Structures are given as C-alpha cells and as structure tokens.
Amino acid sequence: MTATISTTSVTPTRRRRRSARLSPLLVAFVLVPFAVESVWVFWPAIQGFWFSLTRWDGMTPPTFVGTDNYVELAGDATFRGALVNTVIWLVLFGGLSVLGGFGMALVLQKERRWVGFYRAALFTPVVFSLVVTALVWRVFYQPDGIADTLLRAVGLEQLIRPWLADPQTALYAVILPALWRQIGYVMVLFLAGLKAIDPALHEAARMDGANAWQRLRHVTIPQLKGVNAVVLSVIVIDSLRSFDIVWSLTKGGPYHSSELLSTYMYSTAFQSLRLGYASAIAVVIFVLALAVILGYLVRAFREEAS
C-alpha cells in the first residue's frame, strides 16, 4: 500500500523534470544524424560553394579566383543553351507528365475489367533503371529502327531523321523516354489521391446537378491538394536532377543541343577537368531547385495559416 502511494506521488515530479530536460536518447536521435549529415552533406555542400570561387583541375591545389567563374558563366553560350534546355525540360517533362499522369489516373481509377493490367503496364517503365530505358529507346531511335519503320509504314518517310543526332530533335527525343517513365509514376501518385476522395462528395455534387466536368473542376481537383504538393516536388526535383537518361542517350550532344545544366556540369567537371567552373554550375542548379521548392513551400504554408 505504502509503496503504491509513494510511486504515485513521485511520478508527477519526475514527469515534470523530464519535460524540462531533454532525454539523452532524444538528443542522440537528433545529434547523431545531424553529425553524419554535417560530414556527408552540409560540409561538402559548403565546400562546393568555396570551389565555385576557385580554379581547380582536381590535381593541383585550387587557386582562389573570386567571382571569375560566375562572370564566365554569364557570357558562356553553352551554359545559356543548357539553362534554356533545362527550362524546356522542366516545362515539357514536368507539365506533360502531370497532364498525362492525371489523365491516366482518371481513366484508370474505376475498377473495370483489365484495369489492373493497364495500370501495371503503365507503371512497368518505372521499374526499369533509366539507363536500361535508354538502351531500349536507343534501339527504337536507331537508323532503320522501330521509329523509322513505323513512320515508313504510315507513309511519313519524309519525317525520318537521325533522331538523337539531329540538333533539332535530340532534346525532344530524350524527353520522350523520360516521360514514358514518369507518367506511370505520377499516375500512381494521383491514383492514390483519387482513391482517398470520399465518394459521398461526388454523390452530393451529382444530386446538385453538376456535370462530369464540374465535378472534376470543383470536387476532384480541390480534393487532390495534398497529392499536388507531392507531385510538384517530385517533378521539380526529377527535372533538375535529370542526367542519366540524357547522358546515356546523347551525352548532351550533338554539339550541346540536348545539354542540360546537369550534363554540362558533369562534362565540365570530369571531362574538361574544370572543377571550379563545374562547382559554379552546381551552385546555380542548387539555387534554382531551392527557389522553386521554397517558392512552393512558402505558398503552401501561407495557405495553411489562412
């Protein structure tokens, strides 16, 4: 009896003390990952900023050149081309994968015969690594390959060109396989969102005489707000880090016509061995990604607050 009384009387004070002082375990959970991140992420990132102010070939020690690299970037036609291509990529790859993914999700949301098969078929490209995807599409694009054969079959042989080697088409020929993969991924995100919408809302809208378009516009899309945030960040991040598919298909060529900031950074760093200049490009990519994502986050928080 006494024992129970004493414990009950002790507990509140202990609890109070605990809330005042952080548990060592909790501190460890925060500090250990922070330390690891500092060594492997933050410190190298800060170093990257420092390297962008130097001239460095990777062998001899870096020499400080101030903002020379950024001044050079401003006048570098290849960099400007890569920046424009990155924007085209962001708009086309991002925009079309959202439209395509959302469209597919709408078409495939109702349980029908074979719908599982179609969903799986659309999602399959996501399973392949992008480098494997590139190998498959290279066969598709090669001279007298499947693309050319198809065009010939429908009588459009005047359109045939070296898809990946023609500066007019190279960028778009690379976006297509990237889209082929991304649409399936975005579709799955939207499908999950659509499933979470309460069918009663649609029911109510229908009772009020809303047609299919009005239900889509005023019920489905507003309800997908949470998914949209995820999709947007995925798209922006995937666009800016797109590298593998471009590198495996064209290496940014022919003569920089399908160059993205990421491929230009890579070739500057590891082919031209101009690591200082490449770091400056990396900083630009970082700032771009940060700007887009911060812009979105600020808006999202503001909406939440109001």
Place this chain on the structure above:
Amino acid sequence: MSDFDPGRRRFLGHLGLAGLGALGASSFLSACASSASGPTTSNGSGAVTIQSNLSSPQAKAAMEKLIETFNAQGKGTASLNTIASETFRTQLPTYLTSANPPDLYTWYAGSVANDYASKNLLLDVSEVWKSLDDYPQSLRTLSTDAIGKQIFVPMNNYWWGFFYRKSNFAKWGVQEPKTWTEFLALCETLKGKGVPPIGIGLGDTPWVASAWFDYLNIRINGAPFHRELLAGKQRFDDPKVKAVFTRWREALPYFDPKGKAYPFQEATTALLAGKTGMFLIGTFFADAAPKDALGDLDFFRFPIIDPAVPLAEEAPTDGFFASAKTANPTGTRALLSYLAGVEAQEAYVKASSGIVLPANPRAKASDSPLVVKGKAMLNEAKELTQFFNRDSSDALQPTADTALTKFIDKPDQIDAILREWQAGAEKVFKG
C-alpha cells in the same frame, strides 16, 4: 587492346552518378578533393598493385596471366585490379593525387603522360629504360618527359587506316587509292554503285571524327604543326586549320548519313555487311568483328595530299606508368622490366584478341598479313602521332567532338565553328 582506346567512353561508368542532384553534385566534387586515400593501397614492400583499364574479357585474361607468371618468377609479387575503362579514366587523377595510391597504371604515352609528369606525379623509370636500349628512338622520345627522364614504359601500339573488305572491293572492281584525288574518285565510283562510300560512327562515339581531323592536319600541315596546335601553341582559327576543313568538305558528300546516329561498333557492322565502302578506324574495331570476317579485311593508309609533307601516321601507344608516391619503387620497376620484356609482350599479344604491335622490337607480332602490312606502314612513316586526346588531353577532346560533329552537320559555318573551338580550347588550356 580495345580498352586502351582513347575515347572509348563507357556510359556504364556513370551509373553511379545517375542520381546527382544539385547539392549532391557539389558534394561529389568536393569528395574528390577531400578523399585522402585511394581505392586500393599497397603496403610498404608488399605486393605491387597494378590498376588496369583492360576490362574486355580477352585483355583482362591476358593481363591476369602475365601477373600470374610474374608472381611465379619470385622477383616480387603483384596484384591486378581491373577497372571499367570509363571509371578508370575519370578516376585516374584521383588515384595519382591520393596519399596512398596504387603503384602501377595502364595508360597512354604522349602528352597525357607528360602532363602528369609535369605535376611530379609519375615515377622516374629511367632505370628500367637502361635495359631497353634496343627499343626504337621514337618510343624512347615518346616516353620521355620535358626534363629528360623516362616516365612511361610502352607495351604495344596499333595503327589507324581505311579498312575495307577485300571481297567487296573486288566485287565493286575498285582499287586502293594512293592520293587524295584517287580517293575522291573511288568515293564517286562507290556512290555511283549505290554504296555510301565512307562509314563513320559518331553517335555515342563522336571522338572517331578526330581521326579525320588528325590525319588531314598531318597530311596538309605536317605532324609538328599538329602537335603545336594540340599543345595550345597554334590557334584553331588559323587559316592553316581552315585549309584542313576545306579538304574535308570535299569528302563530306560521301559520308554515310546514318553514321551520325550510330556508334563505331555499328559502323563496323555496316562495313562488314557491305553497307558502307570503307571506314577510317583504329585496329581495335576488329574486336567486334566475327572471326570469319577478319581474313577478308584489309586497309590502306590515309591518302597522300601534299607529297612534300613528311609522311606521318597515327600509332597510339599503350603501356604503363607508375605513381611517384609508390611505397615500393623497386618492386614496381621490377614489374615494369618484366612487362617490357620479350616474353611478357609476346604472351600478351598471343592472349589478347586485338591486332596490335608489341613495343619490344625483339618480340614477335602476330604474322597475319594485316599485322605485317600495318607494321610496314608504321616503319615507313617519318613521324608518329598518337591520337587527338593523347597528343593533347582528355580535357581538350570534348571541344574537338563539338566542333567536328557540328562541322559535319553545318560545313558552311566553319568560321564560326573554328572561333568557338579556339575559345573552348583556351578555356581548357587556362584550366
């Protein structure tokens, strides 16, 4: 010897970099700077580590056998480390500058090696060369750095030429051309027969175009000018360089239009299938050829344009250099002496599939007619060049790829292309 080839860029090497994001990229760059130790280390007087980019199955097996024989001789121990060639290429500076680097490396002679030597990264192997006194002077010069010490030990070299199928040339009733005029006439004949005369493979392997530039330049302006140009002592927008492209333009209508889209391996297939007439390429291309086609292959030297220019040929030389920081210089030099010897070189030539000429003059090359002809061609040459990237640097190669593929597409923009090339090259030379 395919894997020794200069620009054989394997994109598989980039798999690991696939996910580079912006921040990740900067951290990757700095990871190179801050890495203190190389991927492999040798401990003191222990085994000599040899870092090899000879990753094709036959070449790899040949190297393994050599190292096995060396270890059995009891003069030291060595361990072989084979690395995918693109990874090797991008990591080489990191290996050499790390605190505890691998001892010995397969790589190329010429400017690329001298560059590292000028940064004091390479071991002085003059001692090994004392026993190589029967090597030709050309190889000795090639292996000597700016201050006169030897830093490279050659293993073998190969040649470039216009390859064709004997049976096809017989079928079309055409002969090997000797001069540029004869060459253009041959192209015209083949075109008349509906065969794209000149095969090329620039998709994924744009560096193949550099062979055209190298050859036209050494035929028109000579090898000394070519070397000076690639060393940054001449300008790419010089009228002498423009003359190279004026000649090239005469041959452009005869290029296989599909060549822009596929890599040199597929251009090889096209040549063997009779879909193109001839193909300017290095002997490594035969790796991809089926055995029964090998006997039907022949080649002719790049046609003479100006007979007054001393004859030069491209003969890329492959071999070894060692890290200046090796913990075991004695063992490393012993291994190099073994690799430069007749026994090792003959064993390598026999075991590897490629058509190569051993560097040691006493080592016997394969006695196939193709190899005999290649050797005779190189012996006749007054000067040997290496290849664009080997006579300059891997860093300059992408500027050539851009300029040359653009020229092939848009020959009328040559002045602008050469200006851009000069600007790009200046950036590379500036660092």
